Amino acid sequence: MSAPQSRAHWGSKFGFVLAAAGSAIGLGNIWRFPYVTNENGGGIFVLIYLAAIVLLGLPVMLAELTIGRHTEKNPVGAFGHIAPKWKWVGYLGVITGVAILSYYGVVAGWTLGYIVKSASGDLDPKAFGAFISNPAQQIGYLLVFILMTMSVVAFGVQKGIERMAQVLMPLLLLLMVALIIRGLTLPTAAAGLKFYLYPDFDHLSAKTFLFAIGQAFFSLSLGMGAMITYGSYIKKDDNLATSAIAVVGFDTLIAIMAGFLIFPVIGHSLTKGGPTLVFVTMIEQFNAMAGGQWVSCLFFLLLGIAALTSTVSLLEVATAYMIDEHNVSRGKAVLIIGAVTTALGVPAALSLGAVPALSSIAGGKGFLDIMDFLFGNVSLTFGALMTCVFLVYRWGIYNAATEVKEGCPTFGKYVLFWRIFLGYVAPAAIATMLVYILVTGQGLG
Numbered sequence: 001m002s003a004p005q006s007r008a009h010w011g012s013k014f015g016f017v018l019a020a021a022g023s024a025i026g027l028g029n030i031w032r033f034p035y036v037t038n039e040n041g042g043g044i045f046v047l048i049y050l051a052a053i054v055l056l057g058l059p060v061m062l063a064e065l066t067i068g069r070h071t072e073k074n075p076v077g078a079f080g081h082i083a084p085k086w087k088w089v090g091y092l093g094v095i096t097g098v099a100i101l102s103y104y105g106v107v108a109g110w111t112l113g114y115i116v117k118s119a120s121g122d123l124d125p126k127a128f129g130a131f132i133s134n135p136a137q138q139i140g141y142l143l144v145f146i147l148m149t150m151s152v153v154a155f156g157v158q159k160g161i162e163r164m165a166q167v168l169m170p171l172l173l174l175l176m177v178a179l180i181i182r183g184l185t186l187p188t189a190a191a192g193l194k195f196y197l198y199p200d201f202d203h204l205s206a207k208t209f210l211f212a213i214g215q216a217f218f219s220l221s222l223g224m225g226a227m228i229t230y231g232s233y234i235k236k237d238d239n240l241a242t243s244a245i246a247v248v249g250f251d252t253l254i255a256i257m258a259g260f261l262i263f264p265v266i267g268h269s270l271t272k273g274g275p276t277l278v279f280v281t282m283i284e285q286f287n288a289m290a291g292g293q294w295v296s297c298l299f300f301l302l303l304g305i306a307a308l309t310s311t312v313s314l315l316e317v318a319t320a321y322m323i324d325e326h327n328v329s330r331g332k333a334v335l336i337i338g339a340v341t342t343a344l345g346v347p348a349a350l351s352l353g354a355v356p357a358l359s360s361i362a363g364g365k366g367f368l369d370i371m372d373f374l375f376g377n378v379s380l381t382f383g384a385l386m387t388c389v390f391l392v393y394r395w396g397i398y399n400a401a402t403e404v405k406e407g408c409p410t411f412g413k414y415v416l417f418w419r420i421f422l423g424y425v426a427p428a429a430i431a432t433m434l435v436y437i438l439v440t441g442q443g444l445g
């Protein structure tokens, strides 16, 4: 057994911001945000989303980062350090991370498949159904994606996660800008932008608010301790408040930009989102455009990069748990968690047509959908609620504020706002979401 080592740290504040933004920026921003916006009233949804990000997302982001840096631990260790009876919230987070990774990895693997398809000039929008029901391809791409994720995490916080983010996040931004410019030069651009941003008040209902809040929390990677874990590597003299603002701002910017990328290309309103938006509708458009094969290649590269920096954060949570709580080496922890994730991912990968018994398990939902409902929705929402309640009513807002003030001496002025939003507004909003999810059996995030 190795001697206890001091906590790993990010090399710089900017390195942390890139890594955490990498966690937040993912499939949720690039394919989910645009179509949820379109389905929920366009510009008016974007406004509600922005309000949810600032009023709810930012306080909870700061809460997770603060719990992490104060304890310098994974979620189990972090909750346990402050209040042993709350350890189970940490366990729920670790389990949720592995579960989300297992099916998120399936969709992430598709981006690799579509990079290969694009490069080889095989852009048939009708091929999607055959692709997702092909067992060898589904398992193969999942394995490759999980192995890529494992190799980054195995190199550790600075040499693996931070260095990856330093290379991939600027590349992501560059690809995004290049693809937006290409899209805006298409004849479909004006009509598409109208569908994206035109505020349609007829669509405005209580549900709009819940979808905006759900999208905000999922997109910011909140509710399972990913940001607790990343926060645990922040140095004591770094400013938590401005770090939280930077991560939230970067994530939001990319979500909004994703709309400016997708809609000009599509040029019409969307009635159906989900996988069909990116893997069918976009492919139809790429097919029809000059040089579309290469635009498609870069588009799926962008999507793959966004997904990888997110899967890395999902894997790091359980890895940090194994290292901190069970004293295993990083390499061994990555192997164990990677194997568990793959074991859970295989049924998800086979549930989209390959194995009929897995495609319809309960209420017409297949294995992947059920995992997304239980972990991507119920558990994350519950975890976010518990995080607010824990910080305000168990740890105490002033104890938490003391931690924030290290590196941000002026935070005192904002403690009252933090208390109100974390203690009342966010719990009320999140509890409403939880009730909606449980009553309707429908996901929000």
Ligand code: TRP
Pocket (backbone or CB within 6 Å): 023, 024, 025, 026, 027, 028, 029, 217, 218, 219, 220, 221, 222, 223, 224, 226, 310, 311, 313, 314, 380
């Ligand atoms: N935020 C990522 C996305 O938008 C997904 C993600 C990564 C996530 N880590 C998370 C979501 C932790 C919730 C919790 O695609």
